Structure formats: C-alpha cells, structure tokens
Amino acid sequence: MFIILLCFLQAVAAWGQQTPRPEGSFSRDTARLGELLQYTLVHHHPATQEVVLPPENYSFAPFELVRKDFFPTTTKAGISTDSAVYTLRSFEIEPVQQLALPVYVLGEQDTTVVFAAADAIVLQQLVKTVQEPLQVQADTNLATVEERFNWPELVLWIAAVATFLSLIGLIFGQAIRRKYKLYRLRKDHLYFASRYNSHEDRFKKTGAMQSLEKAVSLWKNYLTKLERSAINSFTTKEIVEYYENDEEVNTALRICDKAIYGNVQTETEGETNLALGMLRRFAKSRHKTQRELIKNAKNKR
Template sequence: MPRGYIIILLCSLQAGAWGQQIPRPEGSFNRDTARLGELLQYTLVHHHPATQEVVLPPESYNFAPFELVRKDFFPTATKAGISTDSAIYTLRSFEIEPVQQLALPVYILSNQDTTEVFATADAVVLHQLVKEVQEPLQVKADTELATVEERFNWPELVLWLVASATFLSLVWLIFGQAIQRKYKLYRLRKDHVYFASRYNSHEERFKKTGAMQSLEKAVSLWKNYLTKLERSAINSFTTKEIVEYYENDEEVNTALRICDKAIYGNVQTETEGETNLALGMLRRFAKSRHKTQRELIKNAKSK
C-alpha cells in the first residue's frame, strides 16, 4: 500500500477518536480562601453536542468535605449545535483540613448507559483564625454578667385578663342576683341604722329641752329617710299628700298633724306628751316600712 494512503488512514482514525472523546466539564470556586462555615460558590459548566443528554449533580449528591446550602441552575443554552449546561452550588465547610478540594461530575446519558465525567479538581485554602491551641485550654473563670433588659410579659397579662373576665362573668351569671340582693339588704340595713341613730338623738333632745328645732329636724329626717326608702319625693309632699300616699294610714295622719300643730302653731297640744307619742309613732312607722322593703327584696328571687 502506498505510504500516502497509510498516512491518510491514520489521520482519519485519529480524528474519529477525537470526535468520540467526551469533553470534561469546568468547575471552580469563586475564591481561593474561605473561613470555617463561610459560604462560597462553586460554578460547574459543561459544553456538549446538542444531541447529547447531560445531567448535573442533584442536591442529594455527596459534596464532601463541603455541605450544600443552595443550588441555582440555569436553562440549557444552545448555539451552533453546542449546548451549555451550568449551575452554581452554594457550599460551606466545617472541616479543619487546611486545603479542601472538590471535583463535580456530569452524567452523560446514552441509550441504556450513563457515563460519569469529572471536572478538574479545584481547591480552597482554609483561613485559620486560631494558629495554635494551647494544651490544656485556659478557661476564663471570671466573667462579667450582661445586663438583660427586663421585658413585661404582655401575652401573659392579656391571658390573665381574659381568664379573669371570663371567671367574673360566670360568677355574675350564676350568683349575680344573689349578690345584688345581698348588697341591697346591706344598704337597707345600714341606712336604717343611720336613720334610727340620728332620729333617736333628735327625739331625746326634744323630750329633754322641748326645742322646736329638734322636732323639725326629727320630722325632716323622717321624710328624707322615707324618700330614699320608697324612692319617691316624699320630702316635697305636704302632710295631706303624705297621708294619701300611705293610703290614709291612721298613725301617719295623727302623728304628722300633731307635729305640724306643734311646729307651725307653736303648740304642743293640750295633752302633755302627745308630741312625744307622735315622734314614737313616726319612728315605728319608719321601722315598719323598712321591714316591708326588706321582705320585698328577699322575695324578689321567687318572683
């Protein structure tokens, strides 16, 4: 065979071999040094024929000695029959080796076979903050306490307020009427004790001195007490209106007319002590009305 044909054949075989060779991907870090736990980016780029199906490492890939934080991939770009796949892996490392390397592969899919092609390994140098460690370690025994700002627990306060309001609402719903009734009876008893004390004082003073001023104060106090007790403007009524209000009660009619005669006519009546008896009748009537109101309040529950 002529020598020229041999040379042409060898060149053809060499060109075919180059055509079948799979190009390696390109992988590199964005910087040469990194600190422990610091984020750094590794860029992986692969150029291949457009007819070739290529897969880049997924997030489940073992990136040791690094840990994957995030993966950002880009759509395949094709130009003049050449496709480009690329991705950026955000990594970090907690290993303490001074030099740490990484070479990521790409996976070429063809028929029923998968070919793994690695990029050239790229390395980063760990920037060590602690150059030397003294053994044994020196422990700092005396430390200053940091002042922590006291914060009011608003959620707990709101929770207590809601719980308290709910509890009080239930108590009022169950025992509200009883509480109101007890309070009214308490106020009724207190008002009567106060009236009886002052009325008896004016009555005794009138019996001893016969002063018209004491009699006027006793009658006025009696009218004011019944005004509050009956919730009616009895202190503004005339004697006739008061008698009519109490349905012509004999004791009220007699007592008020005797007192009016003594106050406005300056006469204590012909019979001695009649005015004193009139004051006694007014006191008994006030006590009777107090008992009536007390029974009405007690019986309000059944109504």
C-alpha cells in the same frame, strides 16, 4: 489537500462520538471554616447530546450546598455549553479538601457519568497551636441583665386570688352580705334620726311650718328607702292603708296635715309635737323590724 480535509472530518466525527470532560474549579484556593465559596462547573459538548448537571440533592461532601445558580445553555458552531455555579461551605477540619463534580450524559440505552478533574481548597487554620491543658480565662464581672416582668407568675397570682375570693364568697357570701345590709341599715337610720331630731327641735323652738314640712318629708323619704316602696308619693290615706291602719301613723299624719295645710295648731296640748314624736317612734320601730328580718334571713333559708 483532499486528504487533509478528510482527516479533519474524521477527527471531528470521532470527537463527536466521545464524551468530553467537564471543567470544575473553585473561585479561590483558600477558605475558612464555614465560609461561603463558589464552585463553577462548565461543560462543552456536541449540540446533539443531552446533558444534566448535578442537582441540589447531590452529595457535595465534604462540602454543604447553600445555593445553586443555573445559566441557560448556549450553542455555537454545533457545540453547546452548560454551566452552573454552586455556592458551598465546609465545616470539616481537614487541611486540604477536594471536590470533583460530574455531568450526566443521557443516551438512548444508558446514562454516562463524566467527572471533572478534582479541584482543592486549603483550609485556613486560625488557631496555629493548642496548649495542653487548655487555659480557661475566668471572668467574674457581673453582666447586666435586663429585668423582665414575670407575666406567668402574675397570671398565676390573679388566678389564685380569684379562686380564693370565689371560695370566700361561696362559703361566707351570705353572712358578708347580711352584715353589710345591717351596717347600711344602721347608718341610714342614724343619719335619719340626726336630721329628723334637728327639724323637730327647730319646730318646737320656733314653730316654723317649714321645719315641720321638712321633718314629715324626711320621714316619708326614709321609709321609702327602708321599705323599698314609693311611700313618699303616697297620700296620707294610702300611707295609713299601707301600714294596715296603724293608729299612731293615722293620728300623727292627720295632725301634721292639719297644721301644715290648715294652719291649725293647738299649742296648749302640743298635738303637733306629739305627732312628730309618734312618727319618730314609728320609724324606729320599722327600723327594728327590718333589722330582724335581715338577721333571720339565714334561718329561713
């Protein structure tokens, strides 16, 4: 009995001095090209040994590593177990592909590498036979393509138009502004003349002071816009002074003031009618003056 026990202890000691071989195997025997498959590596070793399993940067050729899953080391009765599952895939076309992964046993002086027995998978051939030459199938049906808005082209057009308008404004800007000012000046004068003549004719026919007041007020408002000055808020004296004591303006405004505020009108001489005519001619004269100033603005520059 003692001899049997001694032999058993010697066998256990001898097994502890040797490096056991790891176990590695695929989860299935066949796989398709590029299909994921799992390879499990398990190593039982004495608890006194320090073992390292292959890391992510290990060459798994002819396979590629997709993911590596570790499991905690377990120890029972002095025997430790390390394991890991490697998720692999292959794009090689060999019909049979093998893999044998090692474990690294770290010693005091050196490191021992022990490989598991090779395990193989069979590549499933989806294409059994290949005809030579290859037959190309023609498809002449038009595919519907979603229409997309060409934003880069739009930005390019906007930039081109903006550049063109900037050049036009730089070269012809002054001439365009001058033409527009002359257009507005003529339009405003035609509008004034039409309404002023209407009030003047109504006053000549009816003698209504309201028509006279509207004509004078329209005249002042028109000159206010024409001269860009608050003439419609000036008194008669201030208006005369503004126009450097112009005789027609002075005479016409005083006659109108006398007719409006003093209710005095010499019908036989028609002073009020003459006054309205003088105001109309003066407004036309100021219109011509402003028009010439705008036309000559280019020469002054």
